[in-house]
Every structure is written in C-alpha cells, then in structure tokens.
Amino acid sequence: MTTGLLEHLATGTPSLLNRLHRSLNQAMRSPAYREKLGLSRADEVTNLDRFAELPFLTKEDLRRHSPFGLCCADEQEIVRVHSTSGTTGDPVVIPYTARDVETFAALMARALSMAGMTDGDRAMVTPGYGLWTAGIGFQTGVERLGACAIPTGPIAMEMQMAFLRKMNPSYLIGTASMALLLGETIRREGLTPSLKGAILGAEQWGDGRRAVIERLLGAKTFDIYGMTETYGPGIAIECACQEGLHYWDDLFYFEVIDPATGTVLPEGETGELVITTLVKEGLPLIRYRTRDLAAILPGTCRCGSPYPRISRILGRSDDMITYRGVNLFPSSVEKLVAETPGLGSEFRIVLTTEEGKDCLDLEVERSCDGGDEPAKDLARKMKMTLSALPRVRLLPPGGLGREMKKTRRVFDNRSR
Amino acid sequence: MTTGLLEHLATGTPSLLNRLHRSLNQAMRSPAYREKLGLSRADEVTNLDRFAELPFLTKEDLRRHSPFGLCCADEQEIVRVHSTSGTTGDPVVIPYTARDVETFAALMARALSMAGMTDGDRAMVTPGYGLWTAGIGFQTGVERLGACAIPTGPIAMEMQMAFLRKMNPSYLIGTASMALLLGETIRREGLTPSLKGAILGAEQWGDGRRAVIERLLGAKTFDIYGMTETYGPGIAIECACQEGLHYWDDLFYFEVIDPATGTVLPEGETGELVITTLVKEGLPLIRYRTRDLAAILPGTCRCGSPYPRISRILGRSDDMITYRGVNLFPSSVEKLVAETPGLGSEFRIVLTTEEGKDCLDLEVERSCDGGDEPAKDLARKMKMTLSALPRVRLLPPGGLGREMKKTRRVFDNRSR
Known part of the structure; x- marks a missing residue:
C-alpha cells in the first residue's frame, strides 16, 4: 500500500x-x-x-x-x-x-x-x-x-x-x-x-x-x-x-x-x-x-x-462583503452565530438598499424554543464587528430550508 | 496492452x-x-x-x-x-x-x-x-x-x-x-x-x-x-x-x-x-x-x-405484447416501420380496451411530408403479423418527443 x-x-x-x-x-x-x-x-x-x-x-x-x-x-x-x-x-x-x-x-x-x-x-x-x-x-x-x-x-x-x-x-x-x-x-x-x-x-x-x-x-x-x-x-x-x-x-x-x-x-x-x-x-x-x-x-x-x-x-x-465601508466574511458571522446560545448553525445574510443606504438583515435558525434574547445577543456581537446594528430575525429549526450541495449564505440585493 | x-x-x-x-x-x-x-x-x-x-x-x-x-x-x-x-x-x-x-x-x-x-x-x-x-x-x-x-x-x-x-x-x-x-x-x-x-x-x-x-x-x-x-x-x-x-x-x-x-x-x-x-x-x-x-x-x-x-x-x-391471442414484440413493429417508405424510425404502440375488446393504435413519425399512403402500407403489413388491422396515426418528424435515456415504445392501457 x-x-x-x-x-x-x-x-x-x-x-x-x-x-x-x-x-x-x-x-x-x-x-x-x-x-x-x-x-x-x-x-x-x-x-x-x-x-x-x-x-x-x-x-x-x-x-x-x-x-x-x-x-x-x-x-x-x-x-x-x-x-x-x-x-x-x-x-x-x-x-x-x-x-x-x-x-x-x-x-x-x-x-x-x-x-x-x-x-x-x-x-x-x-x-x-x-x-x-x-x-x-x-x-x-x-x-x-x-x-x-x-x-x-x-x-x-x-x-x-x-x-x-x-x-x-x-x-x-x-x-x-x-x-x-x-x-x-x-x-x-x-x-x-x-x-x-x-x-x-x-x-x-x-x-x-x-x-x-x-x-x-x-x-x-x-x-x-x-x-x-x-x-x-x-x-x-x-x-x-x-x-x-x-x-x-x-x-x-x-x-x-x-x-x-x-x-x-x-x-x-x-x-x-x-x-x-x-x-x-x-x-x-x-x-x-x-x-x-x-x-x-x-x-x-x-x-x-x-x-x-x-x-x-x-x-x-470573492465572498467578502463590503458593508458601509467594513469588510465582512460570512465565516465571521458563522463564528458569532455559533457562539450565541439558543441559535442553530444555519443563517443567511440579506443585503438591501433602503433610502440609498446599505441594510443588513440576518436570518438565523433557533436551536430551541425561547424568547427574543438570542437575536439581541447576536445583534450586539455583530455591532462590535460591523459598527452598525443589524436586524436579526429568528426562524424555527429548519426554517431556512436545506441544500444537498452547497448552501448559499449571502443574498446581496443592493442596488449598484 | x-x-x-x-x-x-x-x-x-x-x-x-x-x-x-x-x-x-x-x-x-x-x-x-x-x-x-x-x-x-x-x-x-x-x-x-x-x-x-x-x-x-x-x-x-x-x-x-x-x-x-x-x-x-x-x-x-x-x-x-x-x-x-x-x-x-x-x-x-x-x-x-x-x-x-x-x-x-x-x-x-x-x-x-x-x-x-x-x-x-x-x-x-x-x-x-x-x-x-x-x-x-x-x-x-x-x-x-x-x-x-x-x-x-x-x-x-x-x-x-x-x-x-x-x-x-x-x-x-x-x-x-x-x-x-x-x-x-x-x-x-x-x-x-x-x-x-x-x-x-x-x-x-x-x-x-x-x-x-x-x-x-x-x-x-x-x-x-x-x-x-x-x-x-x-x-x-x-x-x-x-x-x-x-x-x-x-x-x-x-x-x-x-x-x-x-x-x-x-x-x-x-x-x-x-x-x-x-x-x-x-x-x-x-x-x-x-x-x-x-x-x-x-x-x-x-x-x-x-x-x-x-x-x-x-x-x-417481458416486453412481449399479447394482443388478441397473438404474441408481438416491439422489435417486429420497428422492423415493419423501417421497411415502410415515408416513415421515420420513431413509433409508439398504444393498447386500450374498447367495448371489452383489445385495440392497438400505432403512432408513427413521418420522415417527410406526404399523403396517408405510408399509414395504409404499414397497416397492411401489420395485419399479416397481427391478423387484425391496427389503426395507424402519422405524426410529423419529432412529433413523439425525444428521450435522453431510454425510449418507451409500448403504452399498455388495457383494462385487466
């Protein structure tokens, strides 16, 4: 061998x-x-x-x-x-x-x-x-x-x-x-x-x-x-x-x-x-x-x-997101999600333009039932990185759907 | 080698x-x-x-x-x-x-x-x-x-x-x-x-x-x-x-x-x-x-x-069709289609029951424009094999659709 x-x-x-x-x-x-x-x-x-x-x-x-x-x-x-x-x-x-x-x-x-x-x-x-x-x-x-x-x-x-x-x-x-x-x-x-x-x-x-x-x-x-x-x-x-x-x-x-x-x-x-x-x-x-x-x-x-x-x-x-002048990788978000109690591993970053400004929404699956605390916790952690508070929306386990091949984490719908 | x-x-x-x-x-x-x-x-x-x-x-x-x-x-x-x-x-x-x-x-x-x-x-x-x-x-x-x-x-x-x-x-x-x-x-x-x-x-x-x-x-x-x-x-x-x-x-x-x-x-x-x-x-x-x-x-x-x-x-x-007591293989039909001028290679056998009797319809693609002669010709040939005259319907080239894998030739919709 x-x-x-x-x-x-x-x-x-x-x-x-x-x-x-x-x-x-x-x-x-x-x-x-x-x-x-x-x-x-x-x-x-x-x-x-x-x-x-x-x-x-x-x-x-x-x-x-x-x-x-x-x-x-x-x-x-x-x-x-x-x-x-x-x-x-x-x-x-x-x-x-x-x-x-x-x-x-x-x-x-x-x-x-x-x-x-x-x-x-x-x-x-x-x-x-x-x-x-x-x-x-x-x-x-x-x-x-x-x-x-x-x-x-x-x-x-x-x-x-x-x-x-x-x-x-x-x-x-x-x-x-x-x-x-x-x-x-x-x-x-x-x-x-x-x-x-x-x-x-x-x-x-x-x-x-x-x-x-x-x-x-x-x-x-x-x-x-x-x-x-x-x-x-x-x-x-x-x-x-x-x-x-x-x-x-x-x-x-x-x-x-x-x-x-x-x-x-x-x-x-x-x-x-x-x-x-x-x-x-x-x-x-x-x-x-x-x-x-x-x-x-x-x-x-x-x-x-x-x-x-x-x-x-x-x-x-090529995965790097530039959001309000800050460079951000999905892997950094994944790390913060993993460190937040009450959250599962699956999330999605959605970028949009509202009134000419970049907006970042974070959709995250819960790992169990509970209140809104994990969302606030994650938003606080993200703010230290992003210097802007993202909107975090919690979904039930499996709520984001599943892919058999690769999972897409970033949906950049900003106007250019 | x-x-x-x-x-x-x-x-x-x-x-x-x-x-x-x-x-x-x-x-x-x-x-x-x-x-x-x-x-x-x-x-x-x-x-x-x-x-x-x-x-x-x-x-x-x-x-x-x-x-x-x-x-x-x-x-x-x-x-x-x-x-x-x-x-x-x-x-x-x-x-x-x-x-x-x-x-x-x-x-x-x-x-x-x-x-x-x-x-x-x-x-x-x-x-x-x-x-x-x-x-x-x-x-x-x-x-x-x-x-x-x-x-x-x-x-x-x-x-x-x-x-x-x-x-x-x-x-x-x-x-x-x-x-x-x-x-x-x-x-x-x-x-x-x-x-x-x-x-x-x-x-x-x-x-x-x-x-x-x-x-x-x-x-x-x-x-x-x-x-x-x-x-x-x-x-x-x-x-x-x-x-x-x-x-x-x-x-x-x-x-x-x-x-x-x-x-x-x-x-x-x-x-x-x-x-x-x-x-x-x-x-x-x-x-x-x-x-x-x-x-x-x-x-x-x-x-x-x-x-x-x-x-x-x-x-x-297991492909053998029994039609009014006669055994028939799709390959025999294919042979007759190939021997009939004016027809392409693609056909489909559709079996149904009408008023308690077996019926056989043959849908065949033409190879070129023309009259109904190929249909009559094929039906005559089929009768020698089947001892019953099938209904033959002519379709334009490509009319039967195409498969990438295997083509199904027989659609047996007879009631049992």
Whole structure:
C-alpha cells in the first residue's frame, strides 16, 4: 500500500527547488504557458525568492486557453477531462494524463487514510460524478484503500436514506450541507447510524456547523480541501486532531499571498492560497490563485504526521462583503452565530438598499424554543464587528430550508 | 496492452468445464448460493449436460439476497457496489472486488477496441455515473485504451452540445435515444460533427433507428450489450461488420433457452440469453436469466475475430405484447416501420380496451411530408403479423418527443 499512496516520492527526496524546476519544465511544454511564465529555461529560477516573482496563474487564464492551450502533455497522453463549471456557462476543461489519474487516486487514498479509513470501511460517496472531479476522485481513493465505495452521488434524499439503511456505511463523503440534511433526516426517522466519520468539503463550513453535524451523525468530521484545477479534492485534509488540514508537500508547493498586493505572507498569516503542483502533467499549475483564504500553520501537528498544515479555509476572497465601508466574511458571522446560545448553525445574510443606504438583515435558525434574547445577543456581537446594528430575525429549526450541495449564505440585493 | 485486455486468459486455455468448475467453486463460497445450486462439490458437474441441469439464477434471487447474501468474496475484498435500480424501489446491490473492477475495465477496453477506438480518440461518455455501472465502466475502458474520456454523463442537451463543439469527440457513447436526440440537434444547429463512431446500448434499437442515427451523426454505430449483473455494458459488441455482437467466451459462458420450458436451444435459435460468468468474484452468475431475447450465431465472423457472436437483442421476454391471442414484440413493429417508405424510425404502440375488446393504435413519425399512403402500407403489413388491422396515426418528424435515456415504445392501457 505504501507505493500506492505515493510515499516513494518522499524517498530519495529531491529538493523543493528541483521539484519546482521539474514542474516548470513540464509547464513550458505548452507555448502559451511558456509565454505566460516569461522564462526561457526553468533553471533561471535559482531560488524561492525568484520563484515568488513568477506571474500568477488565474482561473481566467485557464478559461481563455480552454480546452488545450495550456495542456502540457501530448494530446494522445490525455485520458480524461474534467470541468470546473459543468452546468452553466462556458466550461473550463482540465486535461488529465494517465499518471495524473493515478496520482489523484493515490493522494485521495492518502487523505482518506488520514481520516482513519481502512479496508474494512464502507463509504457513501455523495458528490457528483461525470464532469465533476469529486465523485470519481473519492471513489477511486476509497477503492485504492480497499474500502468499499457506495457511489450514491447526488441522488434524492429518499434514495440516500435507502442506501444508508441497506449498506450501513461507516463513512459519509460529501458537502457539509449534505451531511446536515442527512443528519437531520436520520434523526427525524429515529435511526441510529453506524457512522464513524464524515469527510466534508467543497464549501466553507465553520465550527458551528461542525458541532451540529457531529451531534446529528454521531461521527467525527474531517474537513477536506481541493478543486478541479488541483486534480480535485483530497490535496489537504484534517487529521483526528482537527487543528488544521495536512497537505502533501511532496505533490504541492503552497504559498499564501496578500490578495491585494500579491506579496508572499509569512507562516501564520491569513491570505490567499496560491498553489503550485509538483508532479501534475496534463495541466500543471504554477502559482495558481485559488481565491481561497487560509494561513500556513507553523509547527508540527500533535498527530505526529510529517505533512505540514494549512488552517481551515476562511472563505473565498470573492465572498467578502463590503458593508458601509467594513469588510465582512460570512465565516465571521458563522463564528458569532455559533457562539450565541439558543441559535442553530444555519443563517443567511440579506443585503438591501433602503433610502440609498446599505441594510443588513440576518436570518438565523433557533436551536430551541425561547424568547427574543438570542437575536439581541447576536445583534450586539455583530455591532462590535460591523459598527452598525443589524436586524436579526429568528426562524424555527429548519426554517431556512436545506441544500444537498452547497448552501448559499449571502443574498446581496443592493442596488449598484 | 495485450495483458491489459485480458488476452492472457485465452492462453494456457483451461477447458470450459474447468472454468465452470472454478466459477462454481467461487459461487459456493456463499452458503445461500450453495443451497440454491444444490451441489456439495463443483466437480459433481461432470459435463455441460449436467451443467444445463443446474437451477437458473433470477433477478428475484438477487433482490431477495441483496446486498450481501449471494456475495462470494469476503466483505473486506469488496471495493465497490453498483445498483440495478438506483432511482426507484428497493435497490438490488451488486458487489465488486478489486479484480472485478479490473476485469470490467479490461473487457470494456477490449469492446471499445473492437469498435475501432484507439489511443488517439476522444469519447463523449453520456451514460449515468454513480450507482449505475455504465458511466464509470465506459470511462475506465476509454482510459485503459489511452483514449480521452469526456465524461458528460446525462447532463442537459445544451451542455452536451457545448462539449461536443468544444472537444470534438470522435466517438459518442450512450443510448440510441441519446444518439438520435443529439443527431437531430446537431443537424438543427447546422454543425458538421467529426464523429467516427457511436457505441450505443442499454435499450433495444433496430435497423430503422440505426439508419437514421448513422445518417444524422455521419458515423458508424456499434451495438453494445451488458447489464449491471454482468459487471456492466461491454460483455458483447458489434464489430465493423455489424453482423452480430462478439462476446468474450473466456469471461462468459452463454446459453440460449426456451423461456417457457427452460430447455437449452441449439445455435441459431432465438430464445432467452442465460449468462454464466467465468472469472467474476463478488457476485458470480451461474445460469443467470437475462430476460433478453437473442440467438447464438453459427460460424465465424468476416472480421476474423475468434470471439463468437450473438444476434442483436430482439427485445426482452417481458416486453412481449399479447394482443388478441397473438404474441408481438416491439422489435417486429420497428422492423415493419423501417421497411415502410415515408416513415421515420420513431413509433409508439398504444393498447386500450374498447367495448371489452383489445385495440392497438400505432403512432408513427413521418420522415417527410406526404399523403396517408405510408399509414395504409404499414397497416397492411401489420395485419399479416397481427391478423387484425391496427389503426395507424402519422405524426410529423419529432412529433413523439425525444428521450435522453431510454425510449418507451409500448403504452399498455388495457383494462385487466
């Protein structure tokens, strides 16, 4: 199994700079990529400071050159494509070589293993398949470990429950929204699930939701990270310590930058995560701006793993709300909601314009019956952040509805 | 690639009887399966006549013992399940070992290769993923060949067209209904597709539809066969001769029986196909009644392949309509429609009861403008088969609507 998890890459360890050179050489096989990088030879990058001067790669670059402008393998080597936006608009196509598919399976198996999965487990795989990377990525990782994949995908909740009852999975894989909905359904139907763990990703979810989901499922949750551009999910995951996500530094080089200036930030500081792939062939990423906000964590984890860690994702740089001159992330609101007694984990921020002024309404689900105290409490806490008192409206548990995929937290209806 | 396509199984060739013994031994690892077979040792089956006395396995057996009653591998060896009825009712779960997943990929690659696919091709994979076997089965086969999979799955037609335009696939994989709909859309939008082949299965489709689809797509069509119980699709496929489907006799033993009596029929006679798997581990099939009607074809194919052939599937035994004492298959109607000038390939049989008597209405699409002659012509032809004159109603091209998955041909609204 060691080889299957790519641990051999860590032996004979070439230096980070050597690995970056290898990846640059791969990227420079595409004329458009070479032009973008502005290099004639990879070894012009003589150290990490010089590397940090290379231009960023953006989603817009990928879109402009889709499907094969930035492809760095011969077209005959490409065995699969996935797409970052399968349902709407112009699809951004990411090509994979056979080795990329193999690396994806191996890194996913490593991630699942870090969440405690073994060959005796059964995992219900609820993310989408087909153009999306998540379904097939999780499935091949589960199979690689010798565990059993139950590939329900995003079918209706009634059928999810049928498979849950029939197959008794020990792991749930999906979004936090899916886990919440499934957990509430399990409790409503009076089932006692036999889940040990839930591996949840693809949307930002904080400690408030974590507590609710862990209680409903009776299982430990593991935040997992990744995106189609980086093979898919599985490039970072929490261990049982739940103190940040371990990432695979033999496969990826992570930087954190100030999203406004592009300057690389030191360890411990939060900014935008920038990812460079070290062994990807089809579409290697050199300094890819993820738009995800996180910090590289200093020190080593209590679990003893040699893999370094990032913080949980605090949001996307595009999620930031500017309200009366103050910058606000939904994750900060989630944190305040979680700290307020009498409230559940689910909320919605609604922004409107009234008489030319920004207004912020907060709709929050209660966790139990009671008076209006939680609303006043939350409004007071919000005022310290916002320097304006929001209107808080309390709803009964489940009052905001539920999503199977990702939950939308912000509804910005302001006039521009 | 030879090893990857399992050709090594054909070398050192153990006799068919040895292979059947091996599969019986595997089946007898499940106590329920052993009881069902009524054997104490596999070698009690001393010849093929004795094998033909073994009881049939039915879908109902699979359902009753689902998920693991008939599982013949240790549960730890199971890496995946698929389901034969994922969207409605009580799912029938089929377990796969890692070797089953590998065999499935290899036999699919062999099938695609027989349809002319090579590592330079791009294949749009439109069947469903997740609980369904087809999507992931086709995808792994395409990747195994080194061709490029475009895993659109059953997304909306607008997005299928976006990927068709963007990715220029050389093969389309899906149902005949999907191919028809895509072909009509391509023509409506005035595109010239660069398709070489279309690999179509999962529903019965005859020569009428084949001609229409080949014209619309400008590509050769290849009928492919299989079902979840037999790993999935890919256990038989047409070669370029289009004179029956080659099946893999190193992996499967095919019999054809009289569906009424269960007697094995000789080569060339049409009956119900009964399949025994030779290397399947998770849920081996011993004399599985497929309900599909076909014949084993005598002689060898012009293409020179050593693999034997079955006819195309003529329908399912449960599709048979009994109309005023006459047995009728939709495939016979399809054949008559195809032979009638002025008609398209699409039709629908509607059965009702009027004044206590069975009535048969045939709704058929025209292929072009014109008078009522095609309706009269078809009714005359039908009368020779039915000994009753059906009512034929002509509709404009596309008048019956289109399905992306399977097309329903029979609407039986008779009172019982």
